[in-house]
Amino acid sequence: MSTADTKALLFDVFGTVVDWRNSIIREGEWLNRSRDLDVDWARFADRWRGMYQPAMEQVRSGARPWTVLDALHRESLDVLIQEFGLQDLDDKERDHLNRVWHRLDPWPDSVAGLNRLKRRFIIAPLSNGNVSLLVNMARYAGLPWDLVLGAEIAGHYKPQPEAYLTAARLLDLPPARCMMVAAHNDDLQAAARLGFATAFIARPTEHGPGQQKDLAPTGDWDCTVISLDELADVLGAE
Numbered sequence: 001m002s003t004a005d006t007k008a009l010l011f012d013v014f015g016t017v018v019d020w021r022n023s024i025i026r027e028g029e030w031l032n033r034s035r036d037l038d039v040d041w042a043r044f045a046d047r048w049r050g051m052y053q054p055a056m057e058q059v060r061s062g063a064r065p066w067t068v069l070d071a072l073h074r075e076s077l078d079v080l081i082q083e084f085g086l087q088d089l090d091d092k093e094r095d096h097l098n099r100v101w102h103r104l105d106p107w108p109d110s111v112a113g114l115n116r117l118k119r120r121f122i123i124a125p126l127s128n129g130n131v132s133l134l135v136n137m138a139r140y141a142g143l144p145w146d147l148v149l150g151a152e153i154a155g156h157y158k159p160q161p162e163a164y165l166t167a168a169r170l171l172d173l174p175p176a177r178c179m180m181v182a183a184h185n186d187d188l189q190a191a192a193r194l195g196f197a198t199a200f201i202a203r204p205t206e207h208g209p210g211q212q213k214d215l216a217p218t219g220d221w222d223c224t225v226i227s228l229d230e231l232a233d234v235l236g237a238e
Contacts, residue, residue, distance in 0.1 A: 005176065005177050006121065006177060006178070006179050006197055006235070007121065007122060007171075007173055007177040007178070008121060008122040008123070008124065008168075008171050008173055008177065008178045008179070009117055009121045009122070009123050009124075009178075009179050009181055009199075010124055010125070010126035010149075010164075010167055010178055010179065010180050010181065010196075011123065011124070011125050011126060011127070011180075011181045011182070012125075012126065012127060012158075012180070012181065012182035012183065012184060012187050013125045013127040013129060013134065013137070014104075014127065014128075014129070015183050015184065015203055015206040016181065016182050016183040016184070016201060016203060017106060017107065017110045017114070017125070017143065017228075018104035018105060018106050018107065018110070018137065018141060018143075019104065019105050019106070019107055019206070020045070020049065020101070020104050020206075021042075021045045021046070021049070021206065021207065021208060022105065023100065023103065023104040023105045024041065024044070024045035024048065024100055025041045025042055025045055026105075027097070027100045027103070028041030028044060028045070029041055031097070035088075037086075039084050039085075039086070042208060044080060044084055046207070046208070047080060047083070048073070048076055048077065048080060049207075051076040051079070051080075052072075052073075052076075055072040055073075055075065055076055056069075056072065056128060056157045059072075059157060060156070060157050060160060066152070066155050068130035068133075068150075068151070068152055069101075069128055069129050069130050069133060069151065070098070070099075070101070070130055070132070070133055073098055073101055074094075074095075074098045077094065077097065077098050078094075081094065099136075101129070101133055101137075102132075102133050102136035102137050102140065103136075103137070103140050104137055104140075104141065105141060106141040106142070106143065107203065107227075107228075109227040109228050109229050110141070110143070110228055111141070111142050111143065111144070112228075112229060113227060113228020113229045113231060113232055114143060114144055114145075114228060115144055116228075116229065116232035116237045116238065117228065117231065117232050117235065117237050118144050118146065119237055119238055120235065120236065120237040120238070121179075121235070121237070122146050122147075122171060123144070123145060123146055124145050124146055124147050124148065124149050124167070124171075125138075125143075125145060125148060125149060125150075126149060126158070126163070126164065126167050126180065127149075127150070127151065127158075128151045128157050128158055128163075129150060129151065130150045130151060130152050131148055131150030131152060131153070132150075133150070134148045134150055135148050149166075149167050149170065151163065153166060153170070154166035154167070158187060158190060159186060159187065159189075159190035161190070161193075161194055164180070164190065164191050164194050164196060165194060168196075174195070175191075175194050175195035175196045176195050176196070176197070178196050178197065179196065179197040179198065179199055179222070179223075180192075180196045180197070180198050180199070181198075181199045181201060181231065182198075182199075182200065182201070183200070183201050183202065183203040183206060183214055184214050185200065185213075185214055185217065185218040185219055188200060188219060188221055189219055192219065192221075197222045197223075198219070198221040198222050198223070199221060199222060199223035199224070199225065199231055200217040200219075200221045200223070200224045200225070201225050201226070201227065201228065201231065202214075202215070202216065202224075202225070202226050223235070
């Protein structure tokens with residue numbers, strides 16, 4: 001493939017760059033130990049993430065006004081607190097738990113791969129996360145973004161076209177000079193429809209050992225890799 005015209009790499013973040021599931025399990029198990037709890041945090045993480053798309057769809061459909069992801073996560077958490085018997089957590093503990101999404105660990109290849117790619121391309125998140133969440137995550141995980149494009153800048157959640165097109169417009173680039181990098185085929189499909197180049201990175205354990213989707217590319221993406229280091233190799237980054 002020719003990448004001569006590619007100027008910017010725009011990244012999905014949750015699952016593509018950071019390991020949300022194991023990060024939530026890690027913090028939850030610490031809470032189990034500190035509070036003498038017996039919560040199944042793998043199931044908790046899966047339930048929380050399972051509420052992600054339905055919550056955003058309420059915003060996308062116009063059923064509710066624009067609401068940032070931190071607030072949507074907190075509403076979902078309040079439901080799960082009842083479901084998992086965590087009513088004894090005080091407000092400070094609930095807020096800290098909700099901000100686990102700000103403290104997600106990168107995949108082992110992410111930081112080195114991004115640093116290599118940054119030497120050749122503009123790199124930025126194109127995520128449904130809000131700006132403060134993505135900035136805090138970048139500082140926690142050492143993600144070397146050139147800029148942070150949070151969802152509230154566009155006022156739309158992926159896969160709405162405005163989410164992708166706003167990122168390209170802010171970079172003063174046509175979509176064809178931007179490459180969407182994601183571990184999710186539906187994200188790449190939405191970007192490709194708008195003229196973006198696409199790169200699929202396999203993250204077969206994002207959803208744990210029982211993952212059933214996004215195990216392989218399902219479209220004719222421009223690039224398919226198993227790590228960000230491999231992407232850097234393919235794209236000719238040093």
